[in-house]
Amino acid sequence: MRTVINTEQPWWPGAAIYQVYIRSFADGNGDGVGDLAGLRARLPYLAGLGVDAVWVTPWFPSPMADGGYDVADYRAIDPAFGTLAEAEKLVEEAHSVGLRMIIDLVPNHCSSEHAWFRAALAAPPGSAERERFVFRDGVDGGPPNGWESIFGGPAWTQVHDGQWYLHLFDTAQPDFNWHNPEVRAEFLDIVRFWLDRGVDGIRIDSVAVLLKDFALGHPESYTDRDGIHDIYREWRRVADTYPGDRLLIGEIWLPDHERFSAYLRPDELHTAFNFEFLCSAWEASSLRKVVDATLAAHAPVAAHPTWVLSNHDTTRHVTRYGRADTTFAFGGALHRSPTDAALGTRRARAAALLSMALPGGVYVYQGEELGLPEVEDLPDSARQDPMFHRTNGVDAGRDGCRVPIPWSGTVAPYGFSPADAHAQPWLPQPSDWAGLSVAAQSRQEGSMLNLYRTALSLRCDLEALGAGAIAWREDLPEGVVAFDRDPGFTCVVNLSPAPIDLPAHSEVLLASTPLDGDRLPTDAAVWLRRA
DSSP states (O other), rough: OOOOOOOSSOOTTTTTEEEEEEGTTSSSSSSSSOOHHHHHTTTHHHHTTOOOOEEOOOOSOOOOOTTTSSSSSSTSTTTTOOEEEEEHHHHHHHHHHHEEEEEOOOOOOOOOOSHHHHHHSSOOOOOSGGGGGGGGOOTBBBBOOOOOTTTSSSSSSETTTSSSSEOSOOOOBBBBEEEEEEEEHHHHHHHHHHTTTTTOOOEEEGGGGGOOOTSOOOOOGGGSSSTHHHHHHHHHHHTTSSSSOOEEEEOOOHHHHHHHHTSSSSSSSEOOOHHHHHHSSSSSHHHHHHHHHHHHHHGTOOOOOOOOOOOOSSOOOOHHHHHHSOOOTTTTTTTTOOOOOOOOHHHHHHHHHHHHHSSEEEEEEGGGGTOOOOOOOOOGGOOHHHHHTTTTTTOOOGGGGGGGOOSSSSSSSTTTTTTTTOSSSSSOOOOOOGGSHHHHHHTTTOHHHHHHHHHHHHHHTTTSSSSSSOOOOOOOOOHHHHHTTTTTTTEEEEEESSOEESSSSSSEEESSOOBTTTTTOTEEEEEOOOO
């Protein structure tokens, strides 16, 4: 377990970062909702897992129209989660066990309950209050243009005096006007507010959509406009004034690698999520192509890549990898399509070793280390995601990957809430999760949890892993992804339909599934010490 934070070298290039979706991680006060008390109590678990940092999804006051990504106050904590004093204590306690803390900031939009937006609704068109947001007059009795919300339905809502406001997401998430200097100054102050409280990094939501160009009539009108880089240069200048290598992480969905890497230039963001890897099919040539493209995109700007298998917005990869189509895309088309849980779990174990062996940082989404599947049979009445409601159920939404995780016991809430709690978890848990709990898997040799613990420990101890370079192996059969890292490390992932012979090695460090003598079964991965 890490007990000392090294401040001599940047901590993040090869870091393992654990994502906490706070509502579903651990409930400390028994109301059925995860909170800061629950997270604080579980810090020893996270330190023992072997991660370097914890990223917490938005904990700000929010009506929860979009799971906390509709922020009503950027300088406070939602009472359901705790208090600002508790958040400050959490940061202090995390540091004491060697964990860095990363918060989640949402700059594109706020909640319709934010004081600024309430003031904008009360003020007349053209007022300074409305200039903080994107208000426009309609055209021919309709909205200003035909933009669609990312969550489905129109991106404009009309207010009492006839004007319309823009919301690229839910109606309860009005977009800020980032052409307004007051908005830019406000967020710089918010960044300082949290860095002053000791957080080690900021994950930035929906990085590429802040600026809008109304002269264009298509999604590129609000995606990746050139002037957006000036915003993040300002943020970086602020972050660089703080000690301890404060990290800026971008959520950036862009297919153009050159446009993507522009956000990672030395004076902008430090890292960004690798969604192309997350979305890739479980197929050797596809995975290798994504890895090559990722490394090539990061090299010109000397940035460090990251590797992500699941998060709070995407179908859990245990379920995804058990389907005939193992890719991921938004839209809900694959929801409830047949999945082979055993096959998905087997592939997920191999994918974990692959992602942790690649150069750069790696993310672990809560419950991933337990092999949790997507919960696809939630009753419609329990679903809360606006993606489900705004598409009339066509898109199943993201609730299935946000179900509270199991800690112990044989029946729900599986230790998520205290034993004497009477409230039910805010989303219902499956009845067959007892064997997936932390307590159950801690006792089980070879469990997914113990695989993650061992892999993360080796990743910390082995000089070859973390940041660095790879060299592809070309001496293995088709359908195999294999590479060397120096000094003396080889990773082999068998995606072919038959077992393969292992390359020359002096020691098997870790395998995702038991080996057949000196052969690696299909849908399995192994870490080797080279001869």
